[in-house]
Amino acid sequence: MAEYNYEDLGFFNSSNDSSQGHQDFMQFSKFFLPCMYVVVFTCGLVGNSLVLVIYVFYQKLKSLTDVFLMNLPLADLVFVCTLPFWAYAGIHEWVFGSVMCKALLGIYTLNFYTSMLILTCITVDRFVAVVRATKAYNQQAKRMAWGKAICSSIWVVSLLVSLPQIIYGNVLYHDRPFCGYHEAISSMVLAIQMTLGFFLPLLAMVICYSVIIKTLLQARGFRKHKSLKIIFLVVAVFLLTQTPFNLVKLIRSTSWEYHTMTSFHYAIAVTEAIAYLRACLNPVLYAFVGLKFRKNFWKLMKDAGCLPYLGVSGQHTCSEDTSRSASASHNVEATSMFHL
Structure with a gap:
C-alpha cells in the first residue's frame, strides 16, 4: 500500500480480470497488508528502539561501524513509524489530508533508501576491516570523520531521490480517497531508486563478502566458521526479502501484460510485505550479533529491572560476555566479522 496503490484504475482494466477477481484481491489486500504492516511496525519499533537506546546511553561511537549502526536503526525506526498510517488507510480510507500524504510518502521513501545505502556502507566497512585490518586500525580516526560525512551524504542523496514522491504525491480518488502518486514519475527516477534500493547493496555484498570469505x-581462528555463517545469513536474508519484490517491480515497469493481471498484483502485495521484514531483521543481523552490543544489552536489561523476571543473572551474563570478548581479542582482526 505504501509502495503501490492497489486501487488504481489502471490495475484492472483488462479483460483478463473479472470483476469478482478484482473484488477478491481488494479484500485480500485490505486485510493482509495492514496486518503485515502492524507486525513489522511492532517488531521493528521494539528492535530498533533497543539498538538506539543502547548506542545513545551505553555504547560510545568508537568505530566507523558504530557510526553506521547508529544511523541504520534510526532510518529503520522512522520507516516503520509510517506503517500504521498505511495500515489504517488500507482498512478504511485516507483521512490524513494532502500535506500528510506528501510528507509520509517522502518520509517513507527517504528512510527506505537511507537504510539500504547504510547497509551498503556497512558491507564496505566490513570489507576494509577484515581484508585491510592493519590499515583500517591505523587510520581509525580518519575513517570516523569520513564515516560521519558519508552518513550525512546518504541522508541528502536519499532526500533527493524521495523528491518525486513528495512532488507527485497527493490524495487520489477511486471508490474512496487514497494516498498515492500519478504515473508521472519517469522511468529514469524508478531506475535510480531500484539501483539505490537493491542493485547497489547487492553488488556490494557480492563483491565484498566474496573477498571477505576468501580472507x-x-x-x-576459532571464530572463522561463525563469521562465515553470519555472512551467509546476511546475504541470504537480503536476497530472500529484497529480490522477489524488486523482481516484481522490474517486471511491472517493463511488461504491461503482467500489469493488468490480478495474480500479478497478489505477487506485488506479498513480496512487498516480505521486503519490509528487513526493518525487523536488521537489528538482529547488524547489532545483536556483536559481543560488546550484547553485553550492553544485558546491562540495559539489568538497569531496567528485567533480568529477575527473565531468570537471568546480570552479573553472570556480563562476566560471561566479558570473558568471551577477552578470548576473542587474542585472535587476529581478520578472523572476526563484528568488532562492535
Missing part, C-alpha cells in the same frame, strides 16, 4: 578461509 577468512585463509585465516586461523
